[in-house]
Amino acid sequence: MVVQVPERIPLHEAHVGWVGAELALLRPPRLAGLVLVDAVGIQVAGHPAADFFALTPAQVAERSWFDPSRASIPDPASLPPAARAIVVGNRAALAVYGGASADPSLLERLAGITVPTLVLWGEADRIVDVDLGRAYAAAIPGARFEVLEGVGHVPQVEAPEVLLSAVRPFVEGR
Numbered sequence: 001m002v003v004q005v006p007e008r009i010p011l012h013e014a015h016v017g018w019v020g021a022e023l024a025l026l027r028p029p030r031l032a033g034l035v036l037v038d039a040v041g042i043q044v045a046g047h048p049a050a051d052f053f054a055l056t057p058a059q060v061a062e063r064s065w066f067d068p069s070r071a072s073i074p075d076p077a078s079l080p081p082a083a084r085a086i087v088v089g090n091r092a093a094l095a096v097y098g099g100a101s102a103d104p105s106l107l108e109r110l111a112g113i114t115v116p117t118l119v120l121w122g123e124a125d126r127i128v129d130v131d132l133g134r135a136y137a138a139a140i141p142g143a144r145f146e147v148l149e150g151v152g153h154v155p156q157v158e159a160p161e162v163l164l165s166a167v168r169p170f171v172e173g174r
Contacts, residue, residue, distance in 0.1 A: 015040055015041065015101075016039075017036040017037060017038070017039025017040065017041065018039055018040055018041030018103075018106070020034055020035075020036060020039070021034070021036065021039065021041055021106065021110060021113065021136075022041075022106075024113045024114075024115055024117070025109060025110075025112050025113060027114060031115055032115060032116075032174045033115050033116045033117065033118070033170065033171070033174050034113065034115050034116070034117040034118070034140075035117070035118045035119075035120065035167055035170060035171075036117065036118070036119045036120065036136060037120045037121075037155060037156065037163065038120070038121055038122055038125050038127070038128055038133065038153045038154070038155070039119075039128070039133075039136060040101045040102060040127075040128055041101075041102055041103060041106050042102055042103075042106050042107040042110070042132065042135060042136055042139070043102045043103075043104055043106075043107060044107070044131070044132050044135045046131075047128075047129050047131050047132040047135070049101040049102065049127060049128045049132070050063055050126065050127045050128070051101075052101070052127070057076065060127075062126070063125075063126035063127050063152070063153065064125075064126070064127055064152050064153040064154050065124070065151075065152045065153075065154065065158055066122065066123070066124040066150050066151050066152045066158060066159075067158075070158065072157075076088065101128075107135065107139050108139075110136070110139035110140045111139060111140070111141060113140045113141070113143075114141070116142065116170075116173075116174070117137070117140045117142070117143040117144070118143070118144050118146065118166070118167070118170045119133055119136050119137035119140070119143055119144070119145045119146070120133075120146050120147075120148055120155070120163065120166050120167070121133030121134075121145070121146070121147055121148065122147075122148050122151040122152045122153055122154075122155050122158075123147050123148060123149055123150070123151065123152075124150075124151065124152040125152050125153040126152065126153070127152075127153040128153065130147060133145060133147075144170075146166055148162050148163065148166060149162070150162060151163070
């Protein structure tokens with residue numbers, strides 16, 4: 001089976017949840033469930049996603065981590081020239097291919113998701129706040145919402161054991 005992903009979806013790491021939601025809307029027959037973790041993609045009044053491209057690496061860490069002192073985002077100025085060029089190039093590519101953080105139509109369309117869905121959100125996510133996560137879950141019929149304590153926007157990096165402890169029971173129930 002070939003699945004075509006709509007062109008409006010930015011395909012980079014920060015938008016994996018958005019892509020997952022769009023794929024669930026296509027109802028592929030082998031999809032048994034959906035887990036969204038601090039996902040972007042929807043617009044909720046009063047709860048905008050942070051503009052990643054307007055933030056410095058230190059500001060990204062501050063907004064992404066429960067404990068920003070543990071973040072592993074190096075200052076590009078401290079890198080050797082070749083590594084700095086890669087960082088600058090990656091950021092430029094993200095701006096071109098994945099600059100948008102929401103599709104104005106997605107929130108309404110989420111009602112079409114028919115698979116069991118778990119929406120997980122870091123309590124200290126300051127890239128996309130917890131209330132946006134609650135709106136994501138509320139828009140998907142039967143979705144369960146859970147706040148992950150002690151993590152921010154990147155629980156898979158900051159505290160993978162916390163994320164896995166929330167995902168494992170959902171997956172085992174499938």
